[in-house]
Amino acid sequence: MATNTQIPVADRRAPVIEPGHTFSTITEKISNIVLKRPVSLGWILGFLIVFGMLNMLAGVLGYLFIKGVGIWGINIPVGWGFAIINFVWWIGIGHAGTLISAILALLRQSWRNSINRFAEAMTLFAVMCAGTFPLAHMGRPWLFYWMFPYPNTMRYWPNFRSPLVWDVFAVSTYFTISLVFWFVGLIPDLATMRDRAENPFVQRIYGLLAMGWRNSARHWHRYETAYLLLAGLATPLVLSVHTVVSFDFAVGIVPGWHTTIFPPYFVAGAIYSGFAMVLCLAIPIRSIYGLKDFITERHLEISAKVMLATGLIVAYGYGMEAFMGWYSGNQFDSFLMWNRFNGNYAFSYRALLTCNILIPQILWLKKFRVSPGWLWLISFVVLVGMWLERFIIIVVSLSRDFLTSSWGMYYPTKWDWATFIGTIGLFLTGMWLFLRLLPPISIFEMRTLLPEAEVHEAAEVEQ
Amino acid sequence: MSDVSVYESPIPGSPVYGLMAEFDSAQELLAAAHKTHEAGYKKMDAYSPFPIEGLAEAIGFHKNRVALVVLICGLIGLISAYSFQYWVAVITFPVNIGGRPYHSWPSFIIVTFELTILFGGVSSMIGMLALNGLPMPYHPVFNVPEFTKASENKFFLVVFSSDPNYDAAHTRSFLEGLAPRMIAEVPS
Numbered sequence: 001m002a003t004n005t006q007i008p009v010a011d012r013r014a015p016v017i018e019p020g021h022t023f024s025t026i027t028e029k030i031s032n033i034v035l036k037r038p039v040s041l042g043w044i045l046g047f048l049i050v051f052g053m054l055n056m057l058a059g060v061l062g063y064l065f066i067k068g069v070g071i072w073g074i075n076i077p078v079g080w081g082f083a084i085i086n087f088v089w090w091i092g093i094g095h096a097g098t099l100i101s102a103i104l105a106l107l108r109q110s111w112r113n114s115i116n117r118f119a120e121a122m123t124l125f126a127v128m129c130a131g132t133f134p135l136a137h138m139g140r141p142w143l144f145y146w147m148f149p150y151p152n153t154m155r156y157w158p159n160f161r162s163p164l165v166w167d168v169f170a171v172s173t174y175f176t177i178s179l180v181f182w183f184v185g186l187i188p189d190l191a192t193m194r195d196r197a198e199n200p201f202v203q204r205i206y207g208l209l210a211m212g213w214r215n216s217a218r219h220w221h222r223y224e225t226a227y228l229l230l231a232g233l234a235t236p237l238v239l240s241v242h243t244v245v246s247f248d249f250a251v252g253i254v255p256g257w258h259t260t261i262f263p264p265y266f267v268a269g270a271i272y273s274g275f276a277m278v279l280c281l282a283i284p285i286r287s288i289y290g291l292k293d294f295i296t297e298r299h300l301e302i303s304a305k306v307m308l309a310t311g312l313i314v315a316y317g318y319g320m321e322a323f324m325g326w327y328s329g330n331q332f333d334s335f336l337m338w339n340r341f342n343g344n345y346a347f348s349y350r351a352l353l354t355c356n357i358l359i360p361q362i363l364w365l366k367k368f369r370v371s372p373g374w375l376w377l378i379s380f381v382v383l384v385g386m387w388l389e390r391f392i393i394i395v396v397s398l399s400r401d402f403l404t405s406s407w408g409m410y411y412p413t414k415w416d417w418a419t420f421i422g423t424i425g426l427f428l429t430g431m432w433l434f435l436r437l438l439p440p441i442s443i444f445e446m447r448t449l450l451p452e453a454e455v456h457e458a459a460e461v462e463q
Numbered sequence: 464m465s466d467v468s469v470y471e472s473p474i475p476g477s478p479v480y481g482l483m484a485e486f487d488s489a490q491e492l493l494a495a496a497h498k499t500h501e502a503g504y505k506k507m508d509a510y511s512p513f514p515i516e517g518l519a520e521a522i523g524f525h526k527n528r529v530a531l532v533v534l535i536c537g538l539i540g541l542i543s544a545y546s547f548q549y550w551v552a553v554i555t556f557p558v559n560i561g562g563r564p565y566h567s568w569p570s571f572i573i574v575t576f577e578l579t580i581l582f583g584g585v586s587s588m589i590g591m592l593a594l595n596g597l598p599m600p601y602h603p604v605f606n607v608p609e610f611t612k613a614s615e616n617k618f619f620l621v622v623f624s625s626d627p628n629y630d631a632a633h634t635r636s637f638l639e640g641l642a643p644r645m646i647a648e649v650p651s
Contacts, residue, residue: 211598
């Protein structure tokens, strides 16, 4: 198709890395963000705000542990409330990080190299936020280790047929593997930081973390095998985690939960909200830290397209739920759909359709896909929409189940909101520190994107 | 060709670890690695700021055992997770729920799957580091100040003095023939 005289199609798109960069400039630009850039007033002010939010989380959790979960708005029938809504929302956000680092690595999508590092960091912090909620929701969180199978004096073992036990294994494996993946990706960059640091103390810290990595060809050979295998293992893992989370619902018999569409629909929704969070973070980071050369228009556009595609899968899920409400002929399922459109929480379902289906259709237009401002706004709307989706799945279904005698309303209290905002503080504090302490973009993977990094065996024989 | 740079070892009087040649590009390093290996040197290593395709093969390193480690550990995770669940649900703590079978294997798949991934994933990191001999707090190549550029934009080749064909003068003139930017003696 592309002859020598034609411009290949690939070249007409925005580049993944702006022209004019060398191995040195890439290394300098990214490592200097951490090593040379002075701590700005804006960073400090922002940090005070997000750290304050984190402290609020510590405060409300302390109060929760003293008083119990009664300070939240949960009741019978709505026993899950904000805790599980936020758990599912956060864990979904984490999925984009693993998708970018693992699945796109297997598919050899080299544009991922500029965003995988901070997307993986985002995953770690999001999973931490997610983990906070089930722990806090337990009632007696100091007995959390009862979830794990360990020999005990009660001679009791977990029930491995329960989705809640599956969830413990899925989420803890997910966190561990995400951490391993992130750290393995960091090792060569930590060596770069060690070699470039001027302060001996800083150099020692990076040196300890780099563990003596010396860029040897043998090491790279094993490293690439290990990285590829990790990507191969993390790919089914990321698809399984939200599947298992959806089993928490789908294995139950509550109307609106007991459906087979849940696993794929949850995974698509997770990636949808995850990419929205990636964009919400990447757009400010690239302009504040001057990284527009590395996180280009191309990255924004591809992320927008992923959002559009996964958004349509989510829309299909909503459509299928509505269709089955009618087609099944089941009175509880049809009532559920009627209740979503017209019931007490109808405002939330209408807002959901607007946020998740209607507004993101703007992304069909290229103008909005490449405009950072618009894209940020749409991503934020999607994040709100995906939160509403979990609210509807949990609250609308539980508040109106089979028997009218067990119906009840759920209203979140100020403690519910404070906990949710507190976890946003935890997430942002993590991101704030990460940006100052570790290279936010994978330096060695960026080097491989340069044409100079390519070697030709044939040319070498001629020499 | 410039002179050989000689650096002092932190341990005075220690033997030479090898000769280091510095190159400007990945292509040059790959060509030099091929030639050095063909010239009969086997105990050598190449260093680059990013993985270069074919470089490990050029210095005679073809197979690594990381995949084998991951396979074995993944299988250990798989077998131990399934047999543990079987032991709990059938042997030591059977709970009769509506007459359903104790060995309800579809329910055991998820934990089995997760532990397979967990064992395989963690072993890929530990296996890679262990086979690479990391963590390693001291290594002679870092005695050459220019070597810090190996993590930025320069490419290095080292012929170890432990190689049977190594001869200080002869190896040096061979490396000079590869047109490196500089040659340095690496103290151990």
